[in-house]
Each structure stands twice: as structure tokens, then as C-alpha cells.
Amino acid sequence: MALARVVSFDGVSADRIAEMQRDMQTEEQPEGLNATEMIMLHDPDSERSLVILFFDNEDDYRQGDAVLSAMPASDTPGRRSGVAKYQVAHRMTT
Numbered sequence: 001m002a003l004a005r006v007v008s009f010d011g012v013s014a015d016r017i018a019e020m021q022r023d024m025q026t027e028e029q030p031e032g033l034n035a036t037e038m039i040m041l042h043d044p045d046s047e048r049s050l051v052i053l054f055f056d057n058e059d060d061y062r063q064g065d066a067v068l069s070a071m072p073a074s075d076t077p078g079r080r081s082g083v084a085k086y087q088v089a090h091r092m093t094t
Contacts, residue, residue: 002036002088003061005053005068012049012078017042020077032067034060040077049077054088061085 020040029035035053042049053068055061065085073079 003055004086006084007051008082009049009078010081014044
């Protein structure tokens with residue numbers, strides 16, 4: 001079953017989101033991350049963000065979690081305020 005790592009951040013400015021968008025368009029994901037998809041949500045009024053990363057299985061999740069937990073704070077959108085692990089019960093795109 002697929003898994004999702006959901007991380008919340010505070011203090012995320014619109015400028016920081018724009019910077020991250022530029023960086024993500026030109027860079028590969030970090031070595032060992034193995035995420036199949038990433039979604040970044042941003043509320044500019046409250047300067048909060050949610051990042052959802054999808055993984056195919058528990059091993060990929062565990063490895064990706066270790067890679068992300070070891071990242072310097074300067075590589076994240078803002079101050080990390082929470083991390084949660086979810087099973088992906090249903091996924092649909094149109």
C-alpha cells in the first residue's frame with residue numbers, strides 16, 4: 001500500500017514558495033528520497049504550507065523520511081510544525 005508523508009510548515013512567505021518552485025524545476029529530488037509524487041500547498045495569508053510526499057511502500061517511506069529528516073532547515077519551506085504518516089486509502093486524478 002502506498003504511504004504519504006505529510007509535513008506542515010509555519011512562516012512560509014510567498015517569496016520562499018516562489019524560490020522553491022524555481023529550484024524544484026531545475027533540480028532532481030535528493031538522492032535516496034524515492035518519492036513518486038509531491039504536492040505543496042500554501043496559504044499566503046497565514047504563511048503556512050503543507051507538503052505531501054507519496055511513497056510506493058514502507059521501505060521507500062522509511063528511506064525518504066530519513067533523507068528528509070536529515071535536510072538542513074534552510075532547504076525546507078519554513079519552520080516544520082508537524083510530520084505525519086498516512087496510508088493512501090484512495091487516489092484519483094482527472
